[in-house]
Amino acid sequence: MPYLAPSVSPPKSHCTAPEILQPMQETLSLNKQRGTCINFDDLEKMDNARIPAVYVNNDVVTSAMAARLATSMLGHVLFLKNQVPFPVSQLSRMPGGNTTTRAGKLRAELLTSMDTLSSHLITTFTALSTAYALRGCKSTFSPTDTQRHILAGRTSTTYLSILVGPSIGAARARVVFGVDGLEVRHWGLRVDQEDEAEESEEEDAEDAEQGSEGDASEEGEELSDEEGPQGSDSDSDSDSVEESDVPTPDLPPRSPSPPSSLVPTNGLKPPSPLSTKVITICAKRPHAVPSPSISFEDEQQAFRIAERNLARTLANSSACDNDGGMDMASEMAPTQTHILLRAPRRFSHPAWIPRQNMSGSLDVMVDEFRADSNLPPISQSPERSHSNANKKTLKSKSRVEGVWIKARKDVDGGDGPESRTSPADVDEMDEMIWWSWDGKIVGFADW
Incomplete structure (x- = not known):
């Protein structure tokens, strides 16, 4: 039974990318012209x-x-x-x-x-x-x-x-x-919680700096008070004897101190437990823009x-x-x-x-x-x-x-x-x- 055969053999295949990859290659060439997106x-x-x-x-x-x-x-x-x-x-x-x-x-x-x-x-x-x-x-x-x-x-x-x-x-x-x-x-930490952690961390750092400065000034005052009266012990004794003979007037009663919950905090809010936990775990990290959902x-x-x-x-x-x-x-x-x-x-x-x-x-x-x-x-x-x-x-x-x-x-x-x-x-x-x-x-x- 006769059959048909091609007169010319098919060309030798070469290792080239298929046509379906052309959109990706076009995207890469376009990004290369713009100079963005890809290293x-x-x-x-x-x-x-x-x-x-x-x-x-x-x-x-x-x-x-x-x-x-x-x-x-x-x-x-x-x-x-x-x-x-x-x-x-x-x-x-x-x-x-x-x-x-x-x-x-x-x-x-x-x-x-x-x-x-x-x-x-x-x-x-x-x-x-x-x-x-x-x-x-x-x-x-x-x-x-x-x-x-x-x-x-x-x-x-x-x-x-x-x-x-x-x-x-x-x-x-x-x-x-x-x-x-x-x-x-x-993972497991929302972006708003990360922002709260960063803000509370900054506030704690400022409070720590202010507290260290205040402690240093108080220590200096205590030292000056202790060194001052050492040179006049006899004078202080005589003054105390004379003052003891003078009757002291009655002082007015002090008003009761308000509860600690009513004392103003100067606008500083204590960090939340979650924020405190995050601060103790990790140091401050750069702000990361959330990826679009x-x-x-x-x-x-x-x-x-x-x-x-x-x-x-x-x-x-x-x-x-x-x-x-x-x-x-x-x-x-x-x-x-x-x-x-x-x-x-x-x-x-x-x-x-x-x-x-x-x-x-x-x-x-x-x-x-x-x-x-x-x-x-x-x-x-x-x-x-x-x-x-x-x-x-x-x-x-x-x-x-x-x-x-x-x-x-x-x-x-x-x-x-x-x-x-x-x-x-x-x-x-x-x-x-x-x-x-x-x-x-x-x-x-x-x-």
Whole structure:
């Protein structure tokens, strides 16, 4: 039977961005002409780097956005690393089937773990944002604490690591999820309460200054009274004898003093209990303009757009692997997946366990991730310089992969508050360590 065939073979495909990315590129070019919204030096570096970047259409990356994209990133990693036979989003929509079989149990356990992790990540990034907001805060005030807190700014950079392997130290695949522009916010405290705390703090500082001046003047008067009568003891004795013979007139009775509640306070109101609590926890912080509230539908729409951009970025990076990109796809046997987070020591969450003994090797992994992004290391300490010498050994074991989530506007103008302070100036509670999620994610191949 005759058939038709094209006379000319189709042209060879080139690694180019799809047409759907043109609106984003047009927006970037328009902002570049205006000279606003985006740090274009970092943008050019990220374009030439091996690690791709996803830009969020917002001035900051909220904790909810970071949690949603981190969950989506984990689902992509599990599928690309051959830990699940289908994408996680598709597995959750498939019929349950028989859960008594081994494959059914593994599938149910993985979906349960993913659901638990997705709920934990929401509160995790909220607690992390609060921990960054409390950087440099102590129970007492000092200029150093206030200065360090002001330098903290409103955004920070954080890293979530996804390690695929039997253990953290024997990971066969290392994926870093970097968030540049995470919103720094003291969650649980309204903006008006923050303003009241700042006003009461200023009033308390003024009262303390006035009280110290008053105490100093009273002490000076007491000293002058004590030194004055020492030179005329005999005169005072004779005067007291003569005055004792003179009868003293009766004094009129004093009027009862008004209750303390009726005494005027000169317009100064005592701070509320909540304001006092805030003052004792943290030093004065700069006034932060609240972000405009959006509806639930608009927020979910922004989440879906960001998830599609993340999936498209990973697909484009895999297609551009021959041209210096990054291909995460690999045929690996089903094994465990470990989730780790780099956070300050003051970070508190019941689902995360501190892993300070793993901080050295994991920080080297982050340095390699930043080096592939054409960015400097996270620290310049002597220990980090010594560990960078062994970076070739780590590269030979497994290549670091990952993606950047960046905000539309670089608020801090840097890579987070830790890049502005030397390791010697960092408080113990602000020291960055690694935390591991206490859950368990195990891949499977049968279905």
